[in-house]
Amino acid sequence: xxxxxxxxxxxxxxxxxxxxxxxxxxxxxxxxxxxxxxxxxxxxxxxxxxxxxxxxxxxxxxxxxxxxxxxxxxxxxxxxxxxxxxxxxxxxxxxxxxxxxxxxxxxxxxxxxxxxxxxxxxxxxxxxxxxxxxxxxxxxxxxxxxxxxxxxxxxxxxxxxxxxxxxxxxxxxxxxxxxxxxxxxxxxxxxxxxxxxxxx
Numbered sequence: 001x002x003x004x005x006x007x008x009x010x011x012x013x014x015x016x017x018x019x020x021x022x023x024x025x026x027x028x029x030x031x032x033x034x035x036x037x038x039x040x041x042x043x044x045x046x047x048x049x050x051x052x053x054x055x056x057x058x059x060x061x062x063x064x065x066x067x068x069x070x071x072x073x074x075x076x077x078x079x080x081x082x083x084x085x086x087x088x089x090x091x092x093x094x095x096x097x098x099x100x101x102x103x104x105x106x107x108x109x110x111x112x113x114x115x116x117x118x119x120x121x122x123x124x125x126x127x128x129x130x131x132x133x134x135x136x137x138x139x140x141x142x143x144x145x146x147x148x149x150x151x152x153x154x155x156x157x158x159x160x161x162x163x164x165x166x167x168x169x170x171x172x173x174x175x176x177x178x179x180x181x182x183x184x185x186x187x188x189x190x191x192x193x194x195x196x197x198x199x200x
Contacts (some may be wrong), residue, residue, distance in 0.1 A: 011157060017143050018162030021134040022171050023186040024127060024179050028084045032130050035070070035080035042071035043079075072108060077126065078115055081133045114141075127176035 020026050066083040070076075115133050124132070151158045162168070171179070171188070181187045 011155070013151070013156055013158055015147060015158045015160045016162065017139065017147060017160050018135075018168065019186070019189060021131055021139050022162055022168060023189040024130070025186050026130075026134060028081060028134065029127060029130050029180065031084060032077060032080050033126050035084055036076045036126070039070035039076040039079040039083075043073055043076065046071035074108070074112060075116070075121070077121070077129045078112060078133070081115065081130065082111075085134075085138065125176045127180055128172060131172060 066086055070079040070083050072079060115136055117136055119132055121129050121132065147158050147160075174188070179186075179188045184190070
């Protein structure tokens with residue numbers, strides 16, 4: 001990409017970052033409600049000390065670790081998203097943080113705040129909740145950082161139109177029925193184009 005940009009003397013590129021977070025392009029948007037229900041059930045029937053005990057016994061199994069974390073007391077949507085999207089188990093993350101500087105009793109609470117950042121989600125639908133968590137974690141912590149690092153390394157300025165605050169706010173508060181349709185990916189964004197997209 002950098003070679004193409006230099007050969008064409010391109011200084012500014014448009015980025016699609018924010019599109020998946022806003023219009024629901026990730027599989028998490030389809031799976032989060034089912035996972036939320038599992039988390040709610042686990043939190044009701046599972047002793048609260050059991051996930052931590054299990055984490056010590058199966059520290060080598062990332063899938064089981066992420067699944068067991070859904071039984072930790074907390075917002076079920078939050079626990080579902082952590083299980084769906086974390087490469088490492090949250091138990092592994094908290095273990096690293098504990099070794100650095102954060103007291104054990106505050107680890108999970110501190111981790112939770114990164115996902116929701118004190119946003120009240122009681123009046124939001126599941127699509128909006130997923131948008132918030134995808135934006136606060138994957139987009140803010142990784143995508144925007146990577147885009148900034150690599151674009152500046154090649155003297156390219158990146159513009160991200162989907163992150164315009166007026167657009168983001170307007171689309172965010174639309175009901176999920178406009179943004180999620182069975183068998184279609186990002187239908188609201190696709191339908192906004194005047195002509196059909198090419199097959200490739």
